[in-house]
Amino acid sequence: MxxxxxxxxxxxxxxxxxxxxxxxxxxxxxxxxxxxxxxxxxxxxxxxxxxxxxxxxxxxxxxxxxxxxxxxxxxxxxxxxxxxxxxxxxxxxxxxxxxxxxxxxxxxxxxxxxxxxxxxxxxxxxxxNLRYSPVLHKAAQMLREGAVGKIRAVWMRHFVGYGSDFYFHDWHARRDRVTSLLLQKASHDLDIMHWLAGSYASEVAAFGDRDMFGGDKPDDLTCDACDERDDCPEAQPLEDHFGLPHPRRQCAFREEIDVEDNQVLILRLASGVKASYLQCHFTPDTERNYTVIGTTGRIEIRLEKNVIRLLERPNNQSGHGDFDDGDGLVSLDEGATEGGHGGxxxxxxxxxxxxxxxxxxxxxxSLDGRMSVAAAIAATRSIREGGVQRVAPLPT
CATH class of the missing domain: 3.40.50.720 (NAD(P)-binding Rossmann-like Domain)
Known part of the structure; x- marks a missing residue:
């Protein structure tokens, strides 16, 4: 160097x-x-x-x-x-x-x-940064080397256990500030989908709603001034770790909230790969779980656990797969996941x-950045307008 x-x-x-x-x-x-x-x-x-x-x-x-x-x-x-x-x-x-x-x-x-x-x-x-996760980098290498054969499906689930804390007590809960939380959160996941599959999304259909947050509370209501604070499961602490009023303290049930907190997407990639993505902002836990299925096997990635599992598809003569939870675990280099976001x-x-x-x-x-946004916006349009939506192509 x-x-x-x-x-x-x-x-x-x-x-x-x-x-x-x-x-x-x-x-x-x-x-x-x-x-x-x-x-x-x-x-x-x-x-x-x-x-x-x-x-x-x-x-x-x-x-x-x-x-x-x-x-x-x-x-x-x-x-x-x-x-x-x-x-x-x-x-x-x-x-x-x-x-x-x-x-x-x-x-x-x-x-x-x-x-x-x-x-x-x-x-x-x-x-x-997730492209630099040692776990995902290892999985991507395995897929490029043919670990599951020809990739045919990608399934992704994102459990956002901190959704209330980070996204519904401040500006993130407004469409004019984020368009959709599919951009703020799923832009990472959709990019990883594109990366692992080696292809961009071309069309998407989606459903989503505000199933938990938003409501009829005044827009200027804050957690520290709320009469229901002691009984509200979404109440923020009064102070942050600097001893200042908590910066994210707007009511999570206020009227202005207009972004969805629960979304389900199905996508077709340009390569023909079929994919799904699920994101929920009121789960009890936090986890990204990715599965890539090919013609000869599948890889499952549990990002927060730093776990990769590779299962190979048996042929009919050897019987159908009957795997234990510990089967197919892939080892990572010691210390590889140290540092923020798993290294x-x-x-x-x-x-x-x-x-x-x-x-x-x-x-x-920058093209990868653009295409993750384009896929998220097409999904948002499907949620709000209905139908299968085309992902915006590059301008000519």
Missing amino acids: PSESPPLRLGIIGTWGRGYYLKDLFHQPGGRSIITAGADVSDFALEKFREYAGPDALATADYRELLSRDLDAVIVSSPDYCHEEHAVAALEAGHHIYLEKPMAITVEGCDRIRDTARRVDRKVMIGF ADPAVADAFLDFVRHDAPPRAS
């Missing part, structure tokens, strides 16, 4: 939430990169940014001021509905970008980002730095 001195200078738009977590990956004084500029509309977020970035770092409420600085790349970790604006502006200013998923909340927004990147010759990497987060950060400095292609392209 060529010399990496001096470290890459990064700016970050959206220094709180996911952006605050990213500091542990990208701010490495004496290492590969440092964050020298941060932009956020929250005074508190900028205060916490200054604590780790130091007094010489730029901390500003105006992201345009950040973009005027001499930086090697910019991290865009602002809310979903800001991604298009911030990404395009950063590219126009001459910066490579690391863009958190979803790429944008419209297909047109994704296409605009990609067109801008091509025109100004800048790099875009989507924060699809994926440190790896995706390194991949971005390699992309910027050494032009090493990432595992997910």
Whole structure:
């Protein structure tokens, strides 16, 4: 690997939430990169940014001021509905970008980002950290090597046990902010579906509803001011771990909530693979469970458990399969899953730095980001308008 001195200078738009977590990956004084500029509309977020970035770092409420600085790349970790604006502006200013998923909340927004990147010759990497999960990378390698024969089906289930906490007490519960939680959450899963199957979705039919959250409570009602707080199973803590009023404290049963919390999708991929995806935001547990079925076997992946199971299809002469729970388990390298998201987060950060400095292609392209959004939006359209919907093709 060529010399990496001096470290890459990064700016970050959206220094709180996911952006605050990213500091542990990208701010490495004496290492590969440092964050020298941060932009956020929250005074508190900028205060916490200054604590780790130091007094010489730029901390500003105006992201345009950040973009005027001499930086090697910019991290865009602002809310979903800001991604298009911030990404395009950063590219126009001459910066490579690391863009958190979803790429944008419209297909047109994704296409605009990609067109801008091509025109100004800048790099875009989507924060699809699950592509860097050691478990999923191992499974993808096995599939490419023919472990299940020709892939014919992909089944995915996402149990979102923290759905209330993260998605129904703040802006995530509004269509004008996220389009659908199929973009916010399922953009990861749909991308992994495309990756494992080696093909993009071409059409989708879906059902979904608000089966748990939303209701008739006032939009300005917060958990700390609610008379029903003591008896409400969705009540948020009064304070966060900084001792401040909890940032996600809007009532989960307020009137303005208009995104679905329970969705079922069936998809046809361009290769002919049939796929399904289920997402529920009020399950008691949290798990991603992926199954890929081919002509000679199937692989099952339990992501949170760091488990891969490979079962080979017996022929008729050897009888039908009768497998025990421990059969077919695939071992992983010791220590491979250490770090956030089962080892994926440190790896995706390194991949971005390699992309910027050494032009090493990432595992997910901007096209992959665009196609996951396009599939999610087609599914959302099916839920709300009915019928089988075509996934938006690339513009000609």
